[in-house]
Amino acid sequence: MADDPYLYYRVATFVAMYCGYTLYYFNRKTFAFVLPSLLNDVHMEKDDLGLIVSSLALAYAISKFVSGLLTDMLSARLLFPLGLALVGLMNILFSRSSSVEVFTAIWFANGLAQGFGWPPCAKILRQWFPPSQFGTWWAMLSTSMNVAGSVGPLVAAWLVPSLGWRGLMAGAGVVALGTSGMAFTVIREKPTDVGLAPIPGVGGTEKGRGGKHEGSVMALLTSPYLWLLSSSYLVVFGAKSALSDWGQLVLIQEKGHSLITGSSFISALEFGGLVGSIVAGYLSDRAVAKVGLSSQGNPRHGLLLLMMAVMTLSLTLFRMIVGPDSSQLWILSLGFTFGFCAYGSISLFGVLANEASVPSLCGTAHAVVALSANVGGFLAGLPISTVAQHWGWNAAVGCTELAALLATVAFISMRNICTTMGRVKAD
Template sequence: MPGRLLRLFQPAPAQPASYKSEDEMRSKFRYWRIRQLYSTFIGYAIFYFVRKNIPLALPLMEKDLGLAKADLGKILTLHDIVYGISKFLNGFLGDRCNARYFMALGLFLSAAANVAFGMNSALGVLIVFWVLNGWFQGMGFPPCARILSHWFSPRERGTFWGLWNTSHQFGLAIILILAGYLGEWYGWRWIFYVPAAIAAAVALLLVERLRDTPASLGLPPVEAFHGEVPAQAEATRPQSTENQSLHEFWRFLVRSVFSNPFIWGACLSNFFIYVVRYGFVNWAPSYLQDRQVSLAGAGWMMAGFELAGLVGALMAGWLSDRLFGGRRSPVCFAYMLAATACIVLFWKLPDGHPWAYAVVLLAVGFLIYGPQFLVAVFTADLATRKAAATAIGMTGFFGYLSGVLSGWGLGHLVDQHGWNGAFQVLIACSLLAALPWVFMWKISAEHAPKEDGSAS
């Protein structure tokens, strides 16, 4: 039985060619690309249902359980650190596992952790279950990176990854609204029970809808779909890392990921981007409640933050593809400078202006999510599809390591110094997030190593 379960997670084996003509191959490719895109979109959106439901629960937990903001920040920080480690380690596994079952299992286990969290009240127990949830959440992105890297080519990643990347904005926007009402009507525990039920159902949907690589369906690599190489010539070429020995794969990772200074630069920027991003996502509902905004109203405002981020990410992908020829750095730099100005404005807004809060939150969301998305695209460009999940997991680890600041750090600052101290840290981090892109201004996918191991 255990052996049979483990075989589920092995990469789906390559199948004989399932097409008889170029037209049939293209038709099948179009169908499966759409199906893979919407399935991973829905699945990843629901991962956020059972991860970012907690910000709306925090003000209620503070009152009901008598916890300080620093205590609540510990829950957030430990979760984010474990999530970052999980995203990195599962990125390594994600490059060599069957994405279909890997993603579904992670979502189901995350749903179970949410139920357990909602059933408990002791701080130590809450930390344990939310940390476990962080590990299971790390199983969400790597299979998506594997699927997207195999089904969409580098020249279209800015657009299609941008479209897919909106999944977490949709997921966050919906859960923030839903959680606001669940908390007001039924209490904080239902903010975890209802999303968990939805996630368990979607996990089963992923098993039915998702598939692994094109080769597992008897299709050639995506380059053949675009006419960049002959389909028949490519049909027998290895498409991914499972065809390599572990030693060969590790050598490729060291050369293309761990020794790449530009990926390290993206990691550094991502750390500060995530301090700002989750500083707002985690604490803006509490800040708005302190400014006399209702919990449901805060949920709607944060949903606007996420949906504006959706537009900002799509715009950033389009600008980097069309205006800058695949260079992501100029867009990241400009977005973060503008975000800094908007954070200052949000901080200085006077009390009693909820519409002004909402408008400036829209601007901050629009500007933060562009660079957050482009970090993943930039990293995938440089790592190639052979190591995309590992490389993005590495940048993700640095992003979620920022939870030390965006979780416990900001909570402790607010307890000790009020909201002014928190905003000063957010402004500094926004500026620091912009800086690495100055030194990577001209870097693009052209600087990636070739997948046979040679430099381009």
């Protein structure tokens, strides 16, 4: 580390964000983790459970958008630990409550605090890592959600019998509070905060982007590239949400398979997503390292389009080829392939939105595309289930498949438009 003054701060900042965001996600899912034990203690109807879960989802969608905007105006180093401290506090308050109304209000507040997790991480990552490494570190940081989501249920199963659901939620909140202090102490927002030079390739110095630039929100919001990213992200995230939410039911109700096959399909999809995110980041970084970034097109586009096309093909095969006699290996392979390409594409959309905008507006750019993704997630819920109710699950999958095909074709035809967002020449 003595030979590389950046390495210490990069590692320390990344580890602090990784631990912090793992706890963000764990404290977002604690209600689900302790639900069986909670229902033995507090009587609630299914509608009550849905209300509590939906309150967090709504608040999170709002907060993530607002947080992206605030990240461009306030210190990302401050917002990240502040949100984590509030998340921990909400879990502690939840553990002390017993009524549905209070549960819902607290969980809504938890959703508001949750939005202050990822946008600051995205901005800090961009400041510390050059374009040729940004995608890989972005993908690595995103695996913190997979770690919390996979380890969380095991931790809950181990601790709830001895601590109770209240003890687990309170304990998770206390750990989050403590970690927020560590994060504030360790994280540095950008190299200049510790007397180091800015990272080459960040802030308008990329190959082919020369010249001094300043940011304009209007220029960002009127950029065709921003809306190409947003609309494509909406479709891909909606397709991912649709198959991860409804794929099990499609296999059981429409294709005649067992519950075990349906559950295994979802597990294969999620595992494929974990691998796909890392591979997408690494391979796209290699492309950037080889040819650099320019204002016309982006070397990451080739991999993104390939993944979108294969994702669409896997949807087609899932709808047309899978039947009652299909082997489990074939079904799991389709699930892995879909998850690999869908999550890989999702990872690339976030990277593209951040590096195409000027650093002072990367939070706003991420907020816009993330809001589009949340709209896609919403459309994958009630609208898709309504189509399935009237015309069957195959028709619902077909609608998702058609949207993915149109988005892929649109991106192919527009991939070489100007990718700079929000930049105006300084006087």
